[in-house]
Amino acid sequence: MTDSTLSLAARLAAEPDPARAFHLALAAAEAAAAPFEDAANQAVTALVAQHGDNVAAAARELGLTPQALHKRLKKIAEGGTARPVPAAAVQPQPALAFESPQFAVEALANWALRQGEIDDQRDVFLLGALAAGVDPVVIAETTRVGLDTLRRIRPAGNITVSRLDPFGPEIEEFGRAVRARAQALAASADSPEEHAAATVWRFASRAIIANAAPLATMSDDWLKADDYASEEEYAAAVLAHEPSEAEKETDAQPVDELTQVDGADAWLASTWVTYQRLAASRDSDSDDDPRFAGSRRAFGELADAILHLRTTGTVPAGLLGATS
Template sequence: MLPLPDHVTAALTSRDPLRVYRAAEDAQEYLADYLDSIKATAAGTLVTAHGGNKSAAARELGFNSPQAFAAWFNRRGERTGAAEAAPHAPEQPALYFRNPDEARDALGDWFLEQQSVTDRLEPLVLGALAVGLTPEEVYRLSGIPLTTVKRMRPAKIEVAADLGGLEAMTVLDETARALTAHALALAEAARADDQDESLLRSPASCGAHIWSVAARAFVHQLAPAALVPAETPEVRALRKAFQNQIAAQDAAMAAAHPNATDEELQELLHDAEPPAELLAAQKAYDTAYRELVGEDDDDSAPTTLLDPDVWLAAQISQFNREAATLRHPDRYLSDERDGARLDAMAGAYEQLAAAYLHLRATGTVPPLTTPGNPR
C-alpha cells in the first residue's frame, strides 16, 4: 500500500465532497512526487551500475536518446534543488524544539486543531443561516467561500435545541450521569471477556474504554458538578461554621470602621490578616469537602470555552470521522481478533455520535442501552 500522510487519509473518508476532492488532489500530488523520487533514485542507481555511463542507462530505460534521459534526470534534480532554495524572509525566528519528537508532537497538535475547526464548520454555517444571516454575510464575516456556504444550505435546516440556558444545565448533568453509568456497565460486562490480563484487550473492553474516555470528557467540559456527591450533615455543619466565621469577620470590620463604604470595607477585608478561627474553620471544611468529592483526575485537562452545542457538534463530527477511519477497507489487521476490536471501537464512536445527536436535536437525555438494563 502506497504511503499517504495521515491527514490526507483521514480527509479521504470525510462526508464533505469538497474536502474529499481536495484530499484526492493532495494525494495525487504527493504520490506523483513520491513515485518520481523513486524513479530518479532508481535511475541514478542504474547509472552508477553502468559505471557512470548515462547513455547505457538511457538505452536500458528505453529513452529515445541520451540527451532526453539527461534532460529528464537533470530536471528532477533542478526541481528538488529549487524547492530547497526557495527564497523566504521569515517574520520572526523559528520555534525552538529540544528534539525531533517535540516538533512531531507540535505538528500533530496543529493538525488536530485544524481538524477541530473543520469539524465545527458545517453546524456553524447552518446555524448562521438558520438564524437569518445571508450566505454573503457568512462569507464576509468568516471568509468561508460563498460557493461552499450555498452548497451546504439544505432545503430545510434542522436547528438544535438550546443547550446554553439554565434549564439545559439539568439535562447536561443527567446526561453526564447516564453516560458515566453506561460506561461503568460496559466496563463491568467486558471484564468477563478479559480472561487473561497479559493479552490485548477484548473487543468489548476496547469499546467500553471509548465510552469511559468520552464520559469523562463530557463531565469535565459540560457538567463538572454532575458527579459531586450530596453534602453530608458533617460537611454541611463545617461549611456553615466556615460561613459564620466569615460573617463574624465582616461584622467585626464594619464595627471597627462604622463610616466606611462597602467598597472600602471590602478593601480592608482583603488586606487584613484572617483570624485564626476563620483559617481553622476553612481548613476543616476544605479537608472534609475534598474527602467527600475525591480528587479530580481531569484537573489538568483543558476546559472548553465553547458553547455546549458547539462542543457537542464538534464531538459528533470527530466521532464519525474516527468510526470511518476504523472501518476503512484498507485498515491494518494483525489478526481476526484485531478486526473485532476495531469494529467494537468504531461501534462505540457511532453510538456516542448518535447519543450526542439526540441530545442536540431534542434537548433531552439520550436513551442508552446498558447490559442487562435495556431501555
C-alpha cells in the first residue's frame, strides 16, 4: 500500500461525515488499484506476445471481445491506464426537479425497479440466444454484455427453454382458466384479504388475455370466415357483431410494447419476473394489513401458473381444477 493510500485510509477512518467518507473511500480505492492496474497491463501485453500478437486469440483466453482488448492495448500504448479517466461531464438536458429529497429517493427506487425488470428480461434473451447456439462472443458484441456475465447467468447443464407454443390452444386455454379463476375468487370473497386477491387476479387476467391469449374471450360461436361465401360478407358480419362484456374488457386493455415486438412468450417471461417481485415484496408499514397479504399470495400463484405454462407448455392442473 502506497503512502498516499495509507493517508487516505487514515483520513477515511477519522471522517465523521458520511458523504465525505464516501468520496474518500472512492479515492482510496482508486489509489490502491493503480499498482494492480499496472500489473494487469503487463500481464495483458505478455499474453498477446505469447499468442504471436494474435489479439483475437488472446481476447478469447481473457474472456473479452477483440474490440475490448484492442481498446485496452491502445490505452497501454498511449502510456495511460485501461480505465478511462473521467472528464468533466457535459449535461445534455436539465435534470429532474424534485420537491424534496424524499421524492427524489422514491423516484430513484421506481427507476431501479424498472431497470431491474429490464435486466431480468435481458437474461431471458441472452439464455435463449445461448440455447439457440449463438457464439457468446457474437452475443457480447451485439448486446455489450460481458462474457463474464454470460458465464455467470448460464446454468449448469442444459438451458431450459420455454415449451409454450404461442399459437397453440394451450395459451388460450390458460387465458380462459385465469379469467374463470378471477371470477370465482370475486364471487366467493368475503374478507379484505380475499377481495384483494380477487382484484389482483381480475386485473392480471385482463393483461394476460390482451397480451398472450386474445382469443380466450371469444365464444365457440365466434364468426368464422369459412362460414361465409365471400370476404365481403364476412367483413360485414364482423362489423355488425356485438362484442361481449369479456371482449370489451380485452379491447380496453392496452397491449404491451414487448408483446408487439417480441411476442407473447417474451411478455409472459417479463410478467413472471414482475409477479415474483411483487409476491416477495415487503413493507413494514403494510405487513399487518391483510389486503397486502392477499395481493402477495395472488401474485405468487400467478407467477407459479405462468412458470408452469412456459416450462411444460400446459395449463396447471390446479388452475383448471379450481375453475371447473
